[in-house]
Amino acid sequence: MKSVVTTVIAAADSAxxxxxxxxxxxxxxxxxxxxxxxxxxEKLSANLxxxxxxxxxxxxxxxxxxxxxxxxxxTDTFKAKCLRDIKHYLRLIQYCLVVGGTGPLDEWGIAGxxxxxxxxxxxxxxxxxxxxxxxxRGCAPRDMSAQALTEYNALLDYAINSxx
Amino acid sequence: xxxxxxxxxxxxDASTSVVSDIAALRNFVASGNRRLDAVNAIAxxxxxxxxxxxxxxxxxxxxxxxxxxxxxxxxxxxxCLRDAEIILRYVTYALLAGDSSVLDDRCLNGLKExxxxxxxxxxxxxxxxQIMKAQAVAHIQDNPSEKFAGAKLRKMNPILVEDxxxxxxxxxxxxxxRVIAALS
Numbered sequence: 001m002k003s004v005v006t007t008v009i010a011a012a013d014s015a016x017x018x019x020x021x022x023x024x025x026x027x028x029x030x031x032x033x034x035x036x037x038x039x040x041x042e043k044l045s046a047n048l049x050x051x052x053x054x055x056x057x058x059x060x061x062x063x064x065x066x067x068x069x070x071x072x073x074x075t076d077t078f079k080a081k082c083l084r085d086i087k088h089y090l091r092l093i094q095y096c097l098v099v100g101g102t103g104p105l106d107e108w109g110i111a112g113x114x115x116x117x118x119x120x121x122x123x124x125x126x127x128x129x130x131x132x133x134x135x136x137r138g139c140a141p142r143d144m145s146a147q148a149l150t151e152y153n154a155l156l157d158y159a160i161n162s163x164x
Numbered sequence: 165x166x167x168x169x170x171x172x173x174x175x176x177d178a179s180t181s182v183v184s185d186i187a188a189l190r191n192f193v194a195s196g197n198r199r200l201d202a203v204n205a206i207a208x209x210x211x212x213x214x215x216x217x218x219x220x221x222x223x224x225x226x227x228x229x230x231x232x233x234x235x236x237x238x239x240x241x242x243x244c245l246r247d248a249e250i251i252l253r254y255v256t257y258a259l260l261a262g263d264s265s266v267l268d269d270r271c272l273n274g275l276k277e278x279x280x281x282x283x284x285x286x287x288x289x290x291x292x293x294q295i296m297k298a299q300a301v302a303h304i305q306d307n308p309s310e311k312f313a314g315a316k317l318r319k320m321n322p323i324l325v326e327d328x329x330x331x332x333x334x335x336x337x338x339x340x341x342r343v344i345a346a347l348s
Contacts (some may be wrong), residue, residue, distance in 0.1 A: 001170040009257045009266055018207035018253055019260055023348065024200045027260065031196035036188050038193065045182040091182050095173040098183045104173055 001103045004030035030100055034044035041097035044090065052087040058133035059086075059126040072122055086130050093155045102158055108164045124163045131160045140164055165269065168192050172177030179318055192262055195332070198325065202332045203260045205303040206252070213303075217295040221288055225298045248292050255300070255339045262335075264342055272346040279347070286347045293347070297340035304333050
């Protein structure tokens with residue numbers, strides 16, 4: 001999976017050379033930025049269920065038609081699946097925070113996303129509403145430090161963009 | 165190819181849970197400079213390490229450079245030096261990534277079968293890897309001993325950390341041991 005370290009190693013390997021000083025410098029750069037990312041990942045994993053629940057409720061409130069018979073949030077099974085999907089996105093965002101790139105979202109979330117939602121007849125607007133709620137809900141320094149929140153919001157923006 | 169971070173993500177994804185062991189990754193970040201110094205110590209001394217390891221292997225088994233030996237003539241000796249450098253390079257990559265996947269996928273996968281097909285004696289190859297392991301430990305610890313250096317002993321650097329990067333030494337050893345296990 002792509003990260004700063006694996007990219008550097010892949011480049012060094014294709015040239016058949018040992019890691020150079022500049023390779024090590026670029027790895028060090030990513031390591032220095034890692035503290036904020038890991039903080040955001042830690043805070044998100046501790047509160048993932050609550051964040052997902054709030055985002056889910058916000059999107060159902062915005063699109064109440066989803067509760068009508070036959071719609072995506074009409075039965076208990078459907079409700080659980082909707083909440084699970086939001087959790088799924090937040091988990092992938094946590095992975096991206098850990099890795100320091102958008103690799104997990106790209107590979108496990110976005111690839112094929114449009115086709116799946118089309119095949120299942122699901123609207124993407126409620127997902128956007130849920131993630132946008134989470135995007136605007138985070139607050140520094142109440143939830144996490146400002147730098148950590150920036151990293152977290154950037155990934156939410158990335159996921160929202162992929163859906164809209 | 166994975167690094168310490170993506171390894172944590174892949175194993176968390178296998179159980180659809182979030183990455184919970186953030187402390188281990190914080191530890192990786194906190195000791196990041198030590199790791200880079202260790203990688204730099206090996207990379208800067210690579211050609212010396214490789215030629216010494218192969219020379220040591222041959223000293224212990226002179227038959228290798230006699231007619232019919234596997235390091236005779238120069239062409240095969242050169243191939244031997246090249247292979248030792250390749251193995252050391254992938255160990256260095258693994259140490260930089262903090263994960264052995266690059267070593268496993270790109271170097272060790274099929275290495276034993278290749279050597280069997282080419283008639284390379286694995287016992288000699290393992291001996292060279294063992295010597296490189298000892299050299300890597302010495303370079304990471306940066307602790308030259310009076311016993312071996314004698315009058316040539318030079319203590320170039322001040323002691324930076326008291327434990328002399330014990331955990332990194334153990335990690336580097338584990339990668340060399342992986343090579344040895346793959347060949348034996």
